[in-house]
Amino acid sequence: MxxxxxxxxxxxxxxxxxxxxxxxxxxxxxxxxxxxxxxNIRTTEMSESQLAAVKIDRDRLWKDLHGTCEWGKGERWGDGATDIGMARLTLSDADKQARDWFVETTESLGCKVKIDAMGNIFAIRPGKQTSAAPTYAGSHLDTQPTGGRYDGILGVHAGIEALKTMKDNDIETEFPTGVINWTNEEGARFPISMVSSGVWAGAIPLEKSYNLFEVGGGKATQKSELKRIGYLGDLEASYKANPIGAHFELHIEQGPILENSGGKIGAVEGVQAFRWHIITVKGRDCHTGTTDFENRSDAMLTAAKLILHSHNKAQELGCLASTGILTLKPGSTNTVPGFVRFSLDIRSKDDAKLQALEDALKSDFAKIAEGEQIGGVNERGVKGRGCTVEWQLDTDSPATKFHEDCVKCVEESAKDMLGTNSGNQVQRMTSGAGHDSVYTSRHAPTSMIFVPCRDGVSHNPAEYCSPEDCGNGAQTLLGAILRYDRLRAERAS
Amino acid sequence: MxxxxxxxxxxxxxxxxxxxxxxxxxxxxxxxxxxxxxxNIRTTEMSESQLAAVKIDRDRLWKDLHGTCEWGKGERWGDGATDIGMARLTLSDADKQARDWFVETTESLGCKVKIDAMGNIFAIRPGKQTSAAPTYAGSHLDTQPTGGRYDGILGVHAGIEALKTMKDNDIETEFPTGVINWTNEEGARFPISMVSSGVWAGAIPLEKSYNLFEVGGGKATQKSELKRIGYLGDLEASYKANPIGAHFELHIEQGPILENSGGKIGAVEGVQAFRWHIITVKGRDCHTGTTDFENRSDAMLTAAKLILHSHNKAQELGCLASTGILTLKPGSTNTVPGFVRFSLDIRSKDDAKLQALEDALKSDFAKIAEGEQIGGVNERGVKGRGCTVEWQLDTDSPATKFHEDCVKCVEESAKDMLGTNSGNQVQRMTSGAGHDSVYTSRHAPTSMIFVPCRDGVSHNPAEYCSPEDCGNGAQTLLGAILRYDRLRAERAS
Incomplete structure (x- = not known):
């Protein structure tokens, strides 16, 4: 009252x-x-120019964001006050501090705060229709062990800044609005990324998620740590028990496309499909000095050919292919390795293209390992005795398409903010990386907002998003939420 | 008496x-x-057919060899009584047992036993010229942690069998003969291979060798372990203080050449040159999903190209190139690695050829990493932003040429044993691997005898050399020693 x-x-x-x-x-x-x-001012009563005139407080956003980054500071990489990375692993003491701040701050803004069984925190600002599912801004406060200050954190802070701005301006939404802090988006400490939005979406079993042990041989599980820091909530982690009306997520692009093309805001239409495979190449150990090329089954040389070919073939089919992990045995300078295992991450906007790449590589890898002339990698050199190749599918994430209503709200909000000459500054994009929005999009209209980050660098202490870009993103987020609220009301009536 | x-x-x-x-x-x-x-029968009085008629006891050799393999047994790999690998690391308790057996056995044959400051054991059977440097059979009793029963062990046992046969047949040599057990040939526990013959040859400083710590973080040094097992001798480890008249080393080939070509005995003319480099490729970490190929500095993809090119170029120039170790950072499926380090082992019979390969690779690697069209590896795919390549020389071992007198003695002995139709069964070869004979050859006429091992497999529990091949090798060794003794006498007179 x-x-x-x-x-x-x-x-x-x-x-x-x-x-x-x-x-x-x-x-x-x-x-x-x-x-x-x-x-209060109702969104349905606001004109376009009124909407455009509701401005977030960019300085407050910047200050608040770097304020919470005091908890879980990482490596310093520059001389500036904020030139320090983050090491705020999920459910750590530092994460608890950030969570406590989130709850206090949103409650002080008049929000009702709910915590579910995965420790996801939902802060809800009432709307006129009190019982409806809220329109949320969501992201995460946890980071990689050598992470930065913007991946995830910016999205949560921008959501809170949006709530503050709505409060400042006495804006009354038709539907409740809110902010979500998703637990363990990074998957860095307990090794499934986006695990808690995945449980909410019914895509990952709760027990599997609870029983994840921390990486590096620790004894803590995700459940024991939720309990320890006091964020094991009573609310069922489920889209049925706790529905979302819509989900907007502001995030740094984590890639170089906006920066290189002069873009300011990406209106994200979806997330590309990706599959993670583990490829095992088996040959035979032998002495590097005593075994001529003809008599080798060189698993490392074969793996080198497969990695090069995966790149060439992905390029040919308009996809991506990358190897981020490679191990070999026995691991001695003068022993040709008989065993190599490497990760193969393949991606495409289009599920069918991804499948075509995978089919081609499955066939080609076996032939290349046998010494056949495929893709030029066996053109020179000696055939040798051949190796075998095994594939193991580790993760399969089909292409995600976000909701056109949400994408449009983002686009319009960004164009309003940047003016009529925005031109190329607002771009429709496909996210290369997974986000919690992938899972929310399965049960709620969803879109994301991308802002440039310097050199496309992320998951690195030197990850950087300028005050201008942070502010642009938060302003676009607020505009999208208000627009979507109006749209929901229109659709409902 | x-x-x-x-x-x-x-x-x-x-x-x-x-x-x-x-x-x-x-x-x-x-x-x-x-x-x-x-x-006694004097070697100088023996006809060719007499020499050929002095036969080792093949059964005794086989029984003795597998007898000492009770100390330091490793992994069982087959059902047979001897189908068990070896794990007799240098200066371990098991190595001490084998050493004690060596000393007892050779003393019981009338040998004088000397132990030098590196624990090298020299067992000397007197010849007519008592003060001359002995003609030795030498090799090593230590093994890899997952080694076999023939690498090194066969050479020592064959030497002892030669002494036994000389004693059995009352053969009196003009010069002293003997057997050497070299300490830590493998370099598996204290990480420099052939370290003790290297100290003897003045190529490796004694203090450096003494201060080697055991791999895996143990606190024992080579010196402390020599002392602990009672094999820190008083005799200076030096070719000056303790000269060698000649050195013959029987060894399994550790490669497939003899087996694949029907060869029975390799008369080893020398050891190929090798260089070990550590190659560091630096790019930039980036997200596998958000970074298009054009904007990547993919150190793993670059390393794959370099490894493939090193193989192709080595083949072109008649050399060998191998990568046995590869590590990368940060090591995450969805992060393109910005850092890869790999070993590059290059080899050639000819020092000049090796240099030509190295020169070519140094130039080519830099260009390939920059995206230039070299050797076909950049023909397809996307150029990207390029990487840098650094080289670090780790080991440089020039080509070794053994003494023609010794090689001839081996060849003649093998031909006598195998008969006039030996044809391709006796082959002149170059050793691909290093052996203690590399260091002895710097200060004494030296050659080696190779016998086939199954599938060329070595440094593996399943390493196998048949009773026939073991016997052939020991018989050839004895014949070479007797022939060389006669030759020395001829040359001296």
């Missing part, structure tokens, strides 16, 4: 609105200031 | 000589059996 004091505060805050917004608002919403009981 | 009993034994043993030898001996050495004081 508003007190006199809070009414006064609201009046003061209302005066912060731009003249443009106020004038429009007066014209179209004569009830404002004209009724004895003060009334 | 021979007693009645030992004279009797000699007579009995003499009866074991083949009829051929006895008849020749009677014709040419009428003193035998005709003088009251029994007299």
């Amino acid at each position: 508003p007190t006199m004091n809070s009414t006064l505060q609201r009046t003061i805050r209302a005066s912060r609105l731009s003249k443009d917004l106020i004038s429009h608002h007066r014209l179209q919403s004569p009830r404002l200031f004209s009724t004895t009981r003060w009334r | 021979p007693t009645m009993n030992s004279t009797l034994q000699r007579t009995i043993r003499a009866s074991r000589l083949s009829k051929d030898l006895i008849s020749h001996h009677r014709l040419q050495s009428p003193r035998l059996f005709s003088t009251t004081r029994w007299r």
Whole structure:
């Protein structure tokens, strides 16, 4: 219930609105200031220019973001005050500090806070239709062990900044709005990424998630750590028990495309498909000095050919292929390895293209290992005795398509912010990486907002997103949420 | 001093000589059996057919060899009684047992045993010229942690079998003969291979060798372990203080060449040159999903190209190139590695050829990493942003040429054993691997004898050399030692 004091505060805050917004608002919403009981501005009553005039506080966002980055600081990489990476592993003491701040801050903004069985935190600002599923801004506060200050953290802070701005401007949404902090998006400590939105979406069993042990041989499980830091909630982690009305996620691009093309905002249409395979090449150990090329079954040389061919073939089919892990045995300078195992990460916007790449590689790898002339990699050199190749599918993530309504709200909000000459500054994009939005999109209209990060660098202490880009992203997020609220109301009526 | 009993034994043993030898001996050495004081057969008095008739005891050799393999047994790989690998690391308790057996056995054969400051054991059977440097059979009793029963062990046992056969046949050599057990040939526990012959040759400083710590973080040094097992000798480990007259080393080939070509004995002319380099490829970590090929500096893809090119170029120039170790960072399926380090082992019979290969690779690697069209590896795929390549020389071992006198003695001995139709069965070869003979050859006429091992497999529990091949090798060794003794006498006179 508003007190006199809070009414006064609201009046003061209302005066912060731009003249443009106020004038429009007066014209179209004569009830404002004209009724004895003060009334919030409703999104359905806001004009385009009024919407455009609701501005987040960019300095506050920047300050708040770097404020919470005091918890779980990592490696310093530059001289600036914020030139310090992050090492805030999920469910650590530092993560608990950030979570506690999240709960306190959102409650102080009048939100109701719910915590589910995966420790996902849902902060909800009431809307007119109190029982409806909220429109959320969601991301994560956990980081990689050698991570930066923007991956995930920016999305959560921008959501809170949006709530603050709505409160500052006494904006009343038709539907509840809110912010989600998803648990363990990174999968860095307990090794499944996006695990808690995955449980919420019914894609990952709760027990499997609970029983994940921390990497590096520790004894803690995801459940024991949830309990330890006090974030094992009672609410079922489920899209049925706790539905989402819509999900917007602001995130740094983690790639170089916006930066290299002069883009400011990416309106993300979906996430590309990816599959992670483990490829095992088996040959035979032999002495590097005593075994001529003809008599070798060189698993390392074969693996080198397969990695090169995966790149060439992916390029040919418009896909991506990458090897990030490679181990071999026995591992001695003068022993030709008889065993090599490597990861093969293949990606495409299109499921069918991905399948075509995989089919081609499965056939080609076996032939290349046998010494056949495929793709030029066996053109020179000696055939040798051949190796065998085994494939093991580790992760299969089909292509995700976000909801056009949400994508449009992002696009329009960004264009409003950047002006009519925005041109190439707003780009429709496909995310190369997975995010919690992949799972929310299975049960709720979803889109993401990308902002450039310097050199496309992420998962690195030197990850950097400028104050301007952080602010652009948060402003676009707020605009998208408000637009979507209006759209939901229109659709409902 | 021979007693009645030992004279009797000699007579009995003499009866074991083949009829051929006895008849020749009677014709040419009428003193035998005709003088009251029994007299040894001198090598200088032996005809070719007499020499050929001196036969080792193949069964005794096989039994003795597998007898000492009870100490330090490794992994069982087959059902047979001897189908068990070896794990007799240098200066371990098991190595001490084998050493104690070596000393006892050679002393019981009338040898004088000397132990030097590196624990190298020299067992010397007197010759007529007592003060001359002995003609030795040398090899090693230590093994790899997952080694076999023949690498090194066969050479020592064959040397002892040669001494036994000389004793059995009352053969008197012009110069002393003997057997050497070299310490830590493998370099598996204290990580420099052939370290003790290297110290003897003045190529490796004693202190450096003493201060080697055991691999895997143990606190023992080579010196502390020499002391612990009682094999830190007083004799200076030096070719000056303790010269070698000649060195013959029987060894399994550790490669497939003899087996594949029907060869029985390799008369080893030398050891190929090798260099071990550590190659570091530096690119930049990036996300596998968010970074297009154009914007990558993919150190793993680059390393794959370099490894393939090293193979192709080595083949082109008639050399060998191998990668046995590869590590990368950061090591995550969805991160393109910005750092790869791999070993590059290059070899050639010819120092100049090796240099030509190295020069070519140094130039080509840099260009390939930059994306230039070299050797076909950049023909397909995307150029990307390039990587840098650094070289670090780790080991440089120039080509070794053994002594023609010794090689000829091996060749003649093998041909005598195998008969006039030996044809391709006796082959001149170059050793692909290093051996203690590399260091002895710097200060003494040296050659090696190779025998086939199954599938060329070595440094593996399943390493196998048949009783026939073991016997052939030991027989050739004995023949080479006797022939060389005669040759030395001829040269001296």
